[in-house]
Amino acid sequence: MTPTATLQDSPSQTAAQRQAVSAQALAAADAKPTPSNVNVVDSRAFRQALGHFPTGVAIVTTRCPDGRAVGLTINSFTSLSLEPPLVMWSLVNHSPSLEIFQNCSHFAINVISQEQIPVAMGFASSQVKDKFALVSHVDGDEGVPLLDDCVATFVCENYRQHEGGDHTLFIGQVVRHTTLTEHEPAVFHRGRFANLSTPDGDR
Secondary structure, three states: OOOOOOOOOOOOOOHHHHHHHHHHHHHHHHOOOOOOOOOOOOHHHHHHHHOOOOEEOEEEEEEOOOOOEEEEEEOOOEEEEOOOOEEEEEEEOOOOOHHHHHHOOEEEEEEOEHHHHHHHHHHOOOOOOOHHHHOOEEEOOOOOEEEOOOOEEEEEEEEEEEEEOOEEEEEEEEEEEEEOOOOOEOEEEOOEEEOOOOOOOOO
C-alpha cells in the first residue's frame, strides 16, 4: 500500500522534503470533485449535434376551457408503448402554452405532410395570431382541433407529465388514430426541412 502524505514531519526529512510533502497534502485537500450538475456540454454545439438525427414534424393541438384553440409545432414526438398505447412529446418550460397543455384533458398530435410545411412554420411563429386560419380542421369528439390532410393523427388523453430539465415531458394515451398513406411526411434535419428522397433538403 502506498503511504499517504500528511503534514506530520519525520525526523529524517529535510526541510525541502517537508515543504514538498506539505504542498502535496494541501493540494490534495483543496482538490474538489466536479459536481455532477455542472454543465460541461456546450448547449449550442449539443443542439447542433442533436439536429443530425432526422425527425418527423407534428403540430400539437388542444382547446382551452374558454374555447380557444391552441396549437404549436414540435419535432420531439415519439412512440413510447404499445400496451397501453402511449406517445410522448416535450415542451420548453418557458412556453406561454405550457400551462394550457398541463391542464388540458386531451390533446392531438397531427403529423404533417410535405405540403403542410408552411402550416408548421406558421404554428411555430409568434407573429401569426390566428394560426388555425392557416389550415382546415374539425373538432374531434373530445373537442380537440384535428387538422385535415395530415399523414397521421393521434388523439390522446393527457396521461402523465414529468419534469425533464428545461422541458416538460407529456405522455399521452392514444384513444384514436388515423393515417393517410398517400402523403409524404415532412422531415426536419440539421435545422431545416428536408424530405425522404433528399435528406439534405435539396430539391
